[in-house]
Amino acid sequence: MDIEIVEVGPRDGLQNEARIVATADKLALIDRLIACGARRIEAASFVNPRRVPQMADADDVAAALPDRPDITFIGLVLNARGAERALAHPRIGQLGAVCVATDRFAIANQGQTSDESVAVAADIIAAARAAGRSGQATIAASFGCPYEGEVAEDRVVAIAERLASAGPVEIALADTIGVAVPAAVARLVRRVRAAIAPLPVRVHLHNTRGTGIANVWAAIEAGAQTIDTALGGLGGCPFARGAAGNVATEDVIYMLDRSGIATGLDLERLIDAGRWLAGLMDKDLPGMMGRAGPFPARAI
Numbered sequence: 410m411d412i413e414i415v416e417v418g419p420r421d422g423l424q425n426e427a428r429i430v431a432t433a434d435k436l437a438l439i440d441r442l443i444a445c446g447a448r449r450i451e452a453a454s455f456v457n458p459r460r461v462p463q464m465a466d467a468d469d470v471a472a473a474l475p476d477r478p479d480i481t482f483i484g485l486v487l488n489a490r491g492a493e494r495a496l497a498h499p500r501i502g503q504l505g506a507v508c509v510a511t512d513r514f515a516i517a518n519q520g521q522t523s524d525e526s527v528a529v530a531a532d533i534i535a536a537a538r539a540a541g542r543s544g545q546a547t548i549a550a551s552f553g554c555p556y557e558g559e560v561a562e563d564r565v566v567a568i569a570e571r572l573a574s575a576g577p578v579e580i581a582l583a584d585t586i587g588v589a590v591p592a593a594v595a596r597l598v599r600r601v602r603a604a605i606a607p608l609p610v611r612v613h614l615h616n617t618r619g620t621g622i623a624n625v626w627a628a629i630e631a632g633a634q635t636i637d638t639a640l641g642g643l644g645g646c647p648f649a650r651g652a653a654g655n656v657a658t659e660d661v662i663y664m665l666d667r668s669g670i671a672t673g674l675d676l677e678r679l680i681d682a683g684r685w686l687a688g689l690m691d692k693d694l695p696g697m698m699g700r701a702g703p704f705p706a707r708a709i
Contacts, residue, residue, distance in 0.1 A: 411670070417639050418442065419453065420464070424644075439452060472498060482501050504545075514555060523568075530572060531575035572605075580610060583614075587617025590620055594628050638657065639655035642655060657696030658683075663704075
């Protein structure tokens with residue numbers, strides 16, 4: 410079995426950090442991720458810099474991305490203006506649209522209702538396709554909302570069906586605030602897979618309550634083909650209370666490597682890159698492999 414990894418560290422990993430990371434350091438992070446074997450990388454989000462200051466240099470990052478036809482650089486966009494900015498950069502090969510499963514979070518995150526966010530996401534996918542790029546969509550708050558609490562599975566499935574008609578390459582289910590548990594992840598992945606087949610399902614999972622790695626495994630067993638991860642376990646949403654870090658790339662790769670599941674990423678290089686990132690951020694990162702190290706241990 411092979412599982413695809415989307416590395417979201419340069420965007421989701423950094424977006425909630427108060428310490429502004431220099432453009433050159435973001436590009437250095439991307440270079441290190443490529444050296445680790447990452448082939449789909451969420452490079453930046455083209456959003457209002459007043460709302461997400463960490464992404465104020467998105468155009469500079471996109472303009473300086475390496476010329477690597479073998480790598481898909483993803484630009485996250487929330488509206489037509491963001492899509493226009495992203496599409497101006499030829500090395501952004503894929504637009505990542507985001508819609509939200511609940512009204513209150515959609516209004517806080519994007520200034521529109523849930524239904525309006527779905528319509529905008531479909532338009533972004535269409536714009537990407539018209540420009541000769543690809544588009545994908547993420548359903549935020551698929552497993553729970555910071556404002557409305559529980560989210561009905563039927564609502565998420567219905568949104569996925571609407572998005573599928575726009576022609577994305579995949580649809581992602583996001584546990585934006587890290588409330589999901591494995592049983593819920595497996596059940597919703599199976600339901601959405603059945604509803605949108607043959608489109609693949611991707612998952613975006615946060616480790617806020619310590620269930621992230623277990624949720625990754627449950628998603629894979631339920632048929633998810635692609636997993637979002639962030640180097641070091643950095644991440645969070647500025648508009649969702651308590652949305653702590655993503656599942657750490659190196660932790661997920663350790664689990665998958667030891668389980669005989671190929672990803673194409675090099676664990677030891679990821680651990681080294683995570684330690685470099687910790688130094689850059691001047692703090693310990695949530696990921697466990699940077700502390701524990703690989704097993705079996707390297708020869709001394």
